[in-house]
Amino acid sequence: MITLYSFPQSRSLRVAWTLEELAQEQSQERGLEYQCQHVALDKGEGQTAEHLARHPDGKVPVLEDGELTLFESVPICRYLAETYGDGTLLPNDPAARAQVDQWLSFIVTEVEQPLWNQAKHKFALPQDKRVPALLPVCAWEFQRALSALERRYSGQEYLVGESFTLADIFLTHTLSWAISMKHRLPETLMTYRERHIQRPAMAKAIAREKAAAEAEQEKG
Numbered sequence: 347m348i349t350l351y352s353f354p355q356s357r358s359l360r361v362a363w364t365l366e367e368l369a370q371e372q373s374q375e376r377g378l379e380y381q382c383q384h385v386a387l388d389k390g391e392g393q394t395a396e397h398l399a400r401h402p403d404g405k406v407p408v409l410e411d412g413e414l415t416l417f418e419s420v421p422i423c424r425y426l427a428e429t430y431g432d433g434t435l436l437p438n439d440p441a442a443r444a445q446v447d448q449w450l451s452f453i454v455t456e457v458e459q460p461l462w463n464q465a466k467h468k469f470a471l472p473q474d475k476r477v478p479a480l481l482p483v484c485a486w487e488f489q490r491a492l493s494a495l496e497r498r499y500s501g502q503e504y505l506v507g508e509s510f511t512l513a514d515i516f517l518t519h520t521l522s523w524a525i526s527m528k529h530r531l532p533e534t535l536m537t538y539r540e541r542h543i544q545r546p547a548m549a550k551a552i553a554r555e556k557a558a559a560e561a562e563q564e565k566g
């Protein structure tokens with residue numbers, strides 16, 4: 347059984363979305379099943395010995411698949427697509443696969459980082475470690491990353507080739523994060539995000555993480 351350790355509105359949604367896309371790819375007989383286990387990061391549950399044994403820094407996402415425990419959203423999603431996919435989310439062709447990897451790397455190192463730094467210096471770091479003067483720098487860096495992105499993305503349906511890949515999951519998720527932090531996106535990227543956010547697998551992934559959180563709350 348696959349277990350995803352998750353928290354709503356966090357990077358674990360990338361994994362839940364990947365799992366839901368793969369569940370749709372699979373034939374009825376093989377159907378990919380997984381459970382979502384909420385980690386109450388807001389109540390310090392990430393730092394318990396139990397969770398630190400799964401993730402050395404007490405974060406989500408973490409994936410368990412049988413004997414395997416993995417952390418970090420990129421390798422988790424790549425592992426899932428490689429193991430359970432049909433070559434769509436992560437193409438088999440080396441050149442197309444390298445292009446997906448190129449975008450994954452660009453998204454997490456260039457596009458996501460200014461957002462994460464902004465979040466850290468706004469609320470995530472301990473109060474005495476926050477440097478408010480960095481906030482405008484983060485906003486500038488994010489816009490710069492978007493400009494770079496726009497030099498390669500000019501309104502096509504998908505980032506790589508003719509089908510939806512992991513690169514689209516990561517970019518759509520990261521753009522949604524930017525919107526939640528009140529960043530302005532260029533029209534082409536707004537249209538791109540709106541198109542992909544409507545995928546049924548995305549709605550299912552959000553619902554799964556939310557249900558897991560509610561189930562934990564009910565337990566008290």
Ligand SMILES: N[C@@H](CCC(=O)N[C@@H](CS)C(=O)NCC(=O)O)C(=O)O
Pocket residue numbers: 355356357358387392403404405406407417418419420
């Ligand atoms: N690079 C990691 C980032 C993981 C991460 O920072 N997760 C956040 C939620 S989005 C977290 O668990 N934060 C809790 C904490 O910092 O203690 C990934 O992509 O999986």
